[in-house]
Amino acid sequence: MNIRFTLILLCLVVTTFTKAEITLPKIFSNEMVLQRESNVLLYGWADPNEEFTIYTSWNDETVQVKAGNDAKWEITVKTPEAGGPFKISFTGKNNEITLQDVLIGEVWLCSGQSNMEWSANSKIANRDFEVENANYPNIRLFTVAKRTADYPQEDTAGSWTSCSSETMQDFSAVAYFFARKLQKEMNIPIGLIDNAWGASSAEVWTPESVFKAHPELVEAHKKLEPNKWVTVQKSSLFNGMVAPLTKFKIGGAIYYQGEANTPNAESYQELFTNMITSWRKEWKDDFPFYYVQIAPFKYDQEFAGGIVRDQQRRTLALEDTGMAMTSDICTTEDIHPLNKQDVGLRLANIALKNHYGLLANTEVYGPLYESFEVDGNQLKVKFTHADGLYNKGKKITLFEVSNAAGEWFAAKAKLKNGEVLLTSSEVKKPTGVRYAWRSTDIATLFNKAGLPASTFTSK
DSSP states (O other), X not given: OHHHXXXXXXXXXXXXXXXXXXXXXXXXXXXXXXXXXXXXXXXEEOSTTOEEEEEETTTTEEEEEXXXXXXXXXXXXXXXXXXXXXEEEEEOSSOEEEEEEEEEEEEEEEEESHHHHOBGGGOOTTHHHHHHTOOEEEEEEEEOOOOOOSSOOSOOOOOEEEEOHHHHTTSBHHHHHHHHHHHHHHOSOEEEEEOOOTTOOGGGGSOHHHHHHOHHHHHHHTTOOOOSSSOOOTTHXXXXXXXXXXXXXXXEEEEEOOGGGGGGGGGHHHHHHHHHHHHHHHHTSOOOEEEEOOOOOXXXXXXXXXXXXXXXXXXXXXXXXXXXXXXXXXXXXXXXXSOHHHHHHHHHHHIIIIITOOOTTOOOSOOEEEEEEEETTEEEEEEESOTTOEESSSSOOSEEEEOTTOXXXXXXXXXXXXXXXXXXXXXXXXXXXXXXXXXXXXXXXXXXXXXXXXXXXXX
């Protein structure tokens, strides 16, 4: 009986090996978008040491591929300028896979927490009109299944689909509006990979290597409390939802997150900067990374929201990053502002100007703090992106100045020659300035492009 069982088991093993087939990661499917004019990696699994062919229709070429003895294979192919549809065929000894309706264009990763995950079906402004008019067959959508993992994974669940009134409804609204603007200006296919998860902190999107190199971030992470929507375990979403994508060539990333990091707001710039840098290292590509500054909201902590906004502003020091301000398109009563159209538009404008070299005469940022100087009891604040600086309302509020002891006091403000002049009867020798520092402070200072000034502190 034991001998018979052993023989049956051996037969099953042999059968399994002889029927091994070419297998692709889920990110490769019909209707996908590949990054244009790039060296794109195709990869997957097959029989150990199996030799097979890959055909790409855009150049009418067939290449030979051989899997390793670990059953893995990969090959780099060159993609042409934007266009399609094309097909890719994988032909092995046991199976053939043909990917149809493949487009070549720009691929963007869209990550973060609930404001990035938020879809039309979650409720957005002008929802019915937007859904009805969401037929863009050259925008392709891929939603990464929500998965956590203790170690970096090689594959994820999901599939590509064309953007339509039906498919757009459950996809990231911010990402959709971002892509719609890109396509309008560039008239090329756009691929969106949505791997957002509501209530997630930046720690869960950051690989373990960052925490090994920065133990202070491990301590800061301890300030986060568990929530009922998503794990707070460090690196768990990076392992399950980012790592499986790092071989897939992308053009850039957009990101909307930060609300979940108000409990450890002071460490956000360090964490966020290292997260972005680590992603670029994993992709082996310093791709552009554009993000949304969180909107004012009634958090439990009086200043936590302002601190995160300033920490996000400071992250702009990292090369090839950009930040969309949102304090003018929100309400402090709702952590999920319904105007996702302008958020996507502002991100797209940043990408179009900074990455694609378009919209040369368009201002894409609100006023950003540059410096201050003290003249007696007066403090003068300079901004960049401040052409046509003006204030909505009769009085300029939300500015504060500090004294030598580090105490803060409300300041009287006036505009002069594109700068803000500040005084306070309680501070004879000001040592610093901050603006819109409370969690609920909604900026009233704008440039002529109609974009709001960012929260900041000079300290």
